[in-house]
Amino acid sequence: MIRQGYPSPDTLLSFERQLNTIRENAMSEVGQQDADYIRRVIRVQRASALLGRVIMVLGFFSPVWWLLGVALLGLAKILDNMEIGHNVMHGQYDWMNDPHINSRRFEWDIVGDADSWKRVHNFEHHTYTNIIGKDRDFGYGVLRLSDDLPWRPKNRWQIFSYAALSLLFQWGVAYHEVAGERIFVGKPKKDSKLPISRNQLKNDFFQKIRKSTFKDYVFFPLVAGLIAGAPMILAVLVGNAIANLIRNIWTSTIIFCGHFTEDVHTFNEADCENETRGQWYYRQILGSSNMEGPVWFHILTGHLSCQIEHHLYPDVPAHRYRVMAKQVRQVCAEHNIPYNSGSFLSQYVTVLQRIWKYSFPTKNTVTESPAS
Numbered sequence: 001m002i003r004q005g006y007p008s009p010d011t012l013l014s015f016e017r018q019l020n021t022i023r024e025n026a027m028s029e030v031g032q033q034d035a036d037y038i039r040r041v042i043r044v045q046r047a048s049a050l051l052g053r054v055i056m057v058l059g060f061f062s063p064v065w066w067l068l069g070v071a072l073l074g075l076a077k078i079l080d081n082m083e084i085g086h087n088v089m090h091g092q093y094d095w096m097n098d099p100h101i102n103s104r105r106f107e108w109d110i111v112g113d114a115d116s117w118k119r120v121h122n123f124e125h126h127t128y129t130n131i132i133g134k135d136r137d138f139g140y141g142v143l144r145l146s147d148d149l150p151w152r153p154k155n156r157w158q159i160f161s162y163a164a165l166s167l168l169f170q171w172g173v174a175y176h177e178v179a180g181e182r183i184f185v186g187k188p189k190k191d192s193k194l195p196i197s198r199n200q201l202k203n204d205f206f207q208k209i210r211k212s213t214f215k216d217y218v219f220f221p222l223v224a225g226l227i228a229g230a231p232m233i234l235a236v237l238v239g240n241a242i243a244n245l246i247r248n249i250w251t252s253t254i255i256f257c258g259h260f261t262e263d264v265h266t267f268n269e270a271d272c273e274n275e276t277r278g279q280w281y282y283r284q285i286l287g288s289s290n291m292e293g294p295v296w297f298h299i300l301t302g303h304l305s306c307q308i309e310h311h312l313y314p315d316v317p318a319h320r321y322r323v324m325a326k327q328v329r330q331v332c333a334e335h336n337i338p339y340n341s342g343s344f345l346s347q348y349v350t351v352l353q354r355i356w357k358y359s360f361p362t363k364n365t366v367t368e369s370p371a372s
Contacts, residue, residue: 016278018331023313026320034317035096041083049076056239057224070239074246080109082302087318112174113208120177130287131267136180144358146266151361158359169252178205216240258307261289262350263340284311290341
């Protein structure tokens with residue numbers, strides 16, 4: 001099927017074959033080096049979490065210790081969320097047959113249930129990337145980021161909605177599927193494809209929230225109080241909250257820079273009907289943005305700084321994306337296909353510009369009444 005605005009079938013076939021070759025070459029090299037890498041990152045994450053929680057308690061000696069503890073715990077939470085959790089749950093390390101690094105068993109350190117995230121993100125988002133009406137990750141049901149979505153009066157305030165979503169991002173992830181299935185608000189969806197019962201989804205939602213909040217806001221503050229005195233209960237509780245806030249802001253900002261920059265394209269449902277692999281590759285590239293920076297930056301992003309490569313090859317160990325990005329970029333240039341990459345700051349500026357732009361109606365906008 002020839003789609004309007006797409007390259008010719010011959011171009012897409014050549015494009016597809018070359019991108020397939022990049023994946024095949026990368027996967028042929030996957031082995032002990034990748035296993036050593038992810039285990040090394042896990043050791044750093046666990047050491048950061050342990051040291052952060054211990055050093056935070058030393059805050060009764062000096063606020064400097066408390067600040068250092070918060071920073072280390074924030075780092076641990078970022079690594080757990082991005083380079084470890086996100087990538088492990090994509091199945092990038094299932095070949096290791098390690099039960100602790102397996103997509104079906106891994107649970108991350110946020111209030112959102114891993115299985116719920118995988119259902120919405122791994123299948124829906126990665127299959128229907130940026131397809132309006134199919135990809136629930138596009139704008140997270142909170143932000144209007146395209147003229148393909150109707151404008152509502154509440155959208156004029158969406159810069160504040162974005163700020164709230166960024167600050168509370170782990171809670172947004174937790175509530176994402178629950179909201180989409182209208183568990184608490186609205187009538188149940190008639191076309192729901194939820195593979196578990198609504199009650200099970202609700203129970204999993206609350207169970208993970210209880211577990212995560214108890215750990216950060218009850219257990220560790222009480223332990224600190226027993227060790228260092230009652231004043232440290234509040235200090236550790238606040239420190240844990242700030243560490244979670246650091247992780248929320250960082251992860252949301254990286255994800256927005258990979259998906260919602262000014263040049264990212266959106267698509268309609270017809271675009272994924274009878275889609276060839278080459279057309280899917282093309283759509284993934286137009287719907288993604290990369291960020292450039294030093295090695296440590298890529299690690300802290302979970303290598304989602306190479307969002308284009310992640311959308312093309314979600315099951316390839318992510319630390320390989322930096323090498324693959326050079327090859328993908330060259331293939332795009334050879335086929336005259338745009339490749340959106342820039343500095344972290346420049347990409348983030350365009351994210352804010354996009355949020356602001358679609359806060360207001362334009363001549364191409366369908367406007368809904370306040371009652372809609």
